[in-house]
Amino acid sequence: MDLGSGVGRNAIPIAQMIGKSGGEIICVDYLDVAIDKLHEYIELYNVSKYITGIFSSLEDFVINPDDYDFIIAHSVLTHMENKEKMIQTMKDMAKVTKKNGFVYMYVITNHREFDRKTGKEQKLEDEVEIGFDEACSFLKNIYSGWTILALKKHPYEETFNRRGKEIRWNVDYLLFIAKK
Ligand SMILES: C[S@@+](CC[C@H](N)C(=O)[O-])C[C@H]1O[C@@H](n2cnc3c(N)ncnc32)[C@H](O)[C@@H]1O
Numbered sequence: 232m233d234l235g236s237g238v239g240r241n242a243i244p245i246a247q248m249i250g251k252s253g254g255e256i257i258c259v260d261y262l263d264v265a266i267d268k269l270h271e272y273i274e275l276y277n278v279s280k281y282i283t284g285i286f287s288s289l290e291d292f293v294i295n296p297d298d299y300d301f302i303i304a305h306s307v308l309t310h311m312e313n314k315e316k317m318i319q320t321m322k323d324m325a326k327v328t329k330k331n332g333f334v335y336m337y338v339i340t341n342h343r344e345f346d347r348k349t350g351k352e353q354k355l356e357d358e359v360e361i362g363f364d365e366a367c368s369f370l371k372n373i374y375s376g377w378t379i380l381a382l383k384k385h386p387y388e389e390t391f392n393r394r395g396k397e398i399r400w401n402v403d404y405l406l407f408i409a410k411k
Pocket of ligand 1: 234235236237238239240241259260261262265287288289290304305306307310311312
């Protein structure tokens with residue numbers, strides 16, 4: 232299952248690897264344009280038999296326990312409504328993974344934005360704010376008893392233009408991979 236799949240950047244190559252041996256992937260995203268594009272691309276890349284796109288928010292999506300071999304949440308969890316719902320999704324991911332299954336998360340932490348010209352820190356727009364250490368301690372707690380295969384910090388910075396203002400965007404991506 233690919234949570235916040237977008238247009239299928241991760242699900243499509245995985246479907247190309249596992250589809251022929253009977254694998255299926257559920258992609259969930261709350262943007263209609265993402266799911267429409269996903270449908271276009273799964274046809275283009277010939278994997279429509281193996282991928283089902285579901286138009287839903289993660290907050291509303293109900294997943295069955297012990298159903299999935301592999302769950303991905305790449306760059307989506309901090310876009311959720313609030314921290315409680317984000318943590319709940321991390322817990323749900325643990326619950327619905329089969330024994331010997333895997334979860335993979337790539338989470339934005341320590342997110343800060345600055346006006347590049349003045350250096351002044353900007354208020355974040357609609358993002359869950361979570362520190363790297365805080366996110367690690369939630370994950371270690373939720374996934375205790377699992378084998379943690381990766382728990383790493385990837386510092387990242389970029390500059391972009393938002394509505395005419397140059398923004399310096401600083402984050403520490405948290406990479407988490409675990410086996411149940
Ligand atoms: C940064 S993109 C990442 C897309 C994809 N995971 C990738 O790696 O290419 C975030 C995606 O998550 C979706 N998204 C954000 N918040 C969501 C939510 N609460 N429920 C469902 N989808 C969400 C967005 O629509 C967007 O497609």
